[in-house]
Amino acid sequence: MSSSTPEVRFARDLRTWFAWALFLVAAGFGIFGVAFLLYEWSTGAMSARLALSQSALVPPAVAFSVVGFIVARLRPDHPAGWLMLGIGLIWSLGVGPQTTGSTTAWITAGFWVPPFGVMGTHLLLRLPSGAMPSERWRLLSRLSTAAMALTMVGFLFDPSLQGNPIANRPLATLGLLGLIVLALCIIASIASLFVRRRRADAVERRQLRWIAVGGLVFLASWIGSFVLTGVFGIRDGTLASSVIGFATLCGYAAVPVSIGFAILKYKLFDIDVVMRKAVIVAVLAVFFTAVYALVVGVVGAAVGSHSTPALSFVAAALVAIGIQPVLARARRFADRVVYGRRATPYEVLADFGKQLGGTYAADDVLPRIAHVLHDGIGASRARVLLRVGDEFRQVAVWPADAHAVAADDLSIEVRDQGEVLGALAVTMPANDPIDESKAKLVSDLAAQAGLVLRNVSLVEELKALQRRIVAAQDQERRRLERNIHDGAQQQLVALAVKARLARSLVDRDAPKAGVMLEQIGAETQDALENLRDLARGIYPPLLADKGLVAALEAQARKAAVPVSISPDGVGRYPQEVEAAVYFSALEALQNVAKYADASRVSIALEQRDEYLAFVVRDDGRGFDPDETGHGTGLQGIADRLSALDGSLRVRSSAGEGTTVTGRVPIR
Secondary structure, three states, X not given: OOOOOHHHHHHHHHHHHHHHHHHHHHHHHHHHHHHHHHHHHHOOOOOHHHHHHHHOOHHHHHHHHHHHHHHHHHOOOOHHHHHHHHHHHHHXXXXXXXXXXXXXXXXXXXXXXXXHHHHHHHHHHOOOOOOOOOHHHHHHHHHHHHHHHHHHHHHHOXXXXXXXXXXXXXXXXXXXXXXXXXXXXXXXXXXXXXXXXXXXXXXXXXHXXXXXXXXXXXXXXXXXXXXXXXXXXXXXXXXXXXXXXXXXXXXXXXXXXXXXXXXXXXXXXXXXXXXXXXXXXXXXXXXXXXXXXXXXXXXXXXXXXXXXXXXXXXHHXXXXXXXXXXXXXXXXXXXXXXXXXXXXXXXXXXXXXXXXXXXXXXXXXXXXXHHHHHHHHOOOEEEEEEEEOOEEEEEEEEOOOOOOOOOOOEEEEEEEOOEEXXXXXXXXXXXXXXXXXXXXXXXXXXXHOHHHHHHHHHHHHHHHHHHHHXXXXXXXXHHHHHHHHHHXXXXXXXXXXXXXXXXXXXXXXXXXXXHHHHHHHHXXXXXXXXXXXXXXXXXXXXXXXXXXXXXHHHHHHHOOOOEEEEEXXXXXXXXXXXXXXXXXXXXXXXXXXXXXOOOXXXXXXXXXXXXXXEXXXXXXXXXXXXXXXXXXXXXXXXXXXXXXXXXXXXXXXXXXXXEEEEEEEOO
């Protein structure tokens, strides 16, 4: 069934609302209970000892409810979240009106057994994966359930409880037996964590380590409470016993806290967003409770008024006035709890968008991107890489003096329209490794950086093209200078010398002077041909007069390798188009003569739709374009064609010859 079907969406929404309902009910009972305790204590209706004893349930109620809500929201298929929500709800029900000593106290005396047993057995057996270590452990889970039921029966028939109408000592003794069995089950459940650890991977071992620490803290606080009361002879009903009970239940809260630490530190689940919401709700709950207790409890006791409706109205007004500033501070506090000193993912993405939207030069925006990436995930080094050919070249790093490392912890490709343009790479501190949420943030940043790297890549290509054009112009200028100096210039100097010599021989030796004049005429013709060849190198007159086919055929007759020309309906075209194809084909012929060791070459010309295409094919030794790349000759052809929105493709392999294909738009 698709995850987008209405049935699946309804089931997901139902689980979400159910998690919210359990969490809010627990929060409501907890707030009411704390407010009631504060009011009763401030009015003197309840002793400090009794108020402390009852408020001891607040730490486990809050811890289990918050962590349970987070896990249930993000992993509704995992039983740990729902178990912790149930435990938190039961503990929150115990905060508030005290029933000890009343005629109904025997009914609620064993209310602590279910959360105690579920936490110590069922919850620990299902961490961190949500499943039992093996099927054999399921027997322990069922045994603990039976022990909890037997223990509650014992409390229900306990004759020591005042006003118990169904007291029965033999059945109460069974409750003691159930409690002993339950304790053994809890010890075995904690041991299961160590058994599981031997077969776990590195990440799960770290998770289990913290979960085991929470379980051991709880067990130590529970055993310590018995030791303290036994050694010092502390009796129930004293302030010391209430303090010990409060400390014991704080140790009880260490179990969900350790689970929460494992979730937050090692990303057992993806919880950042929900954790932030839960922290905000918790802060607001504390604020509501404090305002109600201060106004209704303390102020009511000070003025001796029991007109709670009026005081409740005042408390509601204060809450309405203070809700906005408290909410803002709660959000900042939640961000600090969840993200530490790092910015939230929303802030990182927003800042990243501002950087991209700013009018920064390419040399400035790339370091800014690296800076945002570095600060956003708390990296020790962040790099921006640009793809140049088949290589990734570092174009920015933050901090600028970061030491190089053998390998990055994470590298995410930057794409635009499916093309890989570069990458974002990060190196994390040893005490804060990369995790799923950080990887997702880097991936989101890489998704936004595509257009920037596209622009930077185009700028770099333009700069490289400009450098190649300048280098080609300088090379051509030096070639012309060399050819003129070594060719036509030397011939003209020799002609001038011979002309002076012939002039001196006219009167003394006329026949010899005539022969010399004939030589001067022939050499003058040679010099003229050399000058024409130089002019053809700039722009051949034959190309201008008769077109592309005639100019290439003339060059083919002079080539060192036999060349065949195959024009297919090729006519006349704009001057820049004919020049681009002519010089490109000529450069390809020169490469064949220099490197190919070929026996023949063919040049095919063809007009395809709105393009003029040429193919230069030889039967030489070939090469591997992936390893060799484009030399200066082929790169010059590519630059010449790209200037007219044309393209070049080179196909070659060892022993199979080379095929150079280019095309230029006619219009």
